[in-house]
């Protein structure tokens with residue numbers, strides 16, 4: 001293998017690893033409450049979208065049902081007409097039979113009667129012709145009725161076929177509806193699961209927060225707000241992403257940002273903004289190396305994407321104490337500090353401190 005082929009191979013391996021790490025980090029990121037809520041919202045939206053499609057399919061099913069009902073009404077009318085025609089045919093048959101039987105009884109074509117009732121040859125010929133015409137007409141009416149019945153039977157057959165087609169297409173739409181419905185229900189279920197998980201995480205956070213508040217009270221520290229809160233870095237840094245809704249750097253979609261991103265050189269010391277009690281110092285999903293410090297008054301601060309951490313959970317820290325060093329760990333696109341401020345477990349604008 002030549003050098004360029006080797007390099008290409010290494011490049012491919014690195015790309016694959018990058019993709020895997022991105023997937024993993026976004027999976028891990030899903031452990032935080034905010035991301036659960038946002039996932040739940042997405043699942044909920046998907047469910048609504050699908051339920052709308054279920055509604056559309058149901059409207060279509062109803063429209064087809066109307067068509068089927070119309071066809072059935074047409075079929076019923078046709079059947080009634082066929083019955084009527086059958087009766088007419090019977091009547092006509094009887095009429096013809098009567099005439100024929102009279103003729104048989106009275107001799108060929110009822111000639112005796114015709115002859116006896118005729119006063120002269122001309123009248124006789126006219127009368128014979130009338131009898132023949134009556135017979136021909138009777139036969140013609142019968143033939144027409146039989147044709148009519150045949151046409152009606154063909155019509156009924158066609159209508160039944162059309163009804164079958166309609167039922168088939170209705171069945172197809174019903175299947176589509178059922179599929180949408182099943183998917184929608186599944187998304188709905190996922191949404192509920194995510195909400196439950198988010199609530200569970202929120203409850204855990206609240207519990208940790210309450211414990212931290214207790215610890216701070218034991219220490220006689222009501223929080224380090226005396227003299228104001230410190231900026232979490234010794235430098236101003238550059239705010240690369242503000243608090244609130246923003247365009248997601250990974251997905252390009254609009255998403256919620258629960259803190260501020262402050263870009264500064266790698267390794268810049270990160271300081272606790274107040275006296276506090278460390279409730280978490282570990283890898284924390286998309287936040288990478290992360291520290292959470294309760295600072296009293298129901299407030300809690302989160303410092304994410306650290307290169308390394310310089311405190312541990314269950315430790316008291318004083319205002320300005322270095323708790324870690326700026327990095328780009330977790331779900332991060334470059335060296336920056338992600339800083340979130342919570343009030344009773346709910347993120348609020350960090351600038352409310354200053």
Ligand SMILES: [Zn+2]
Pocket residue numbers: 241257259260261338339
């Ligand atoms: Zn951030």
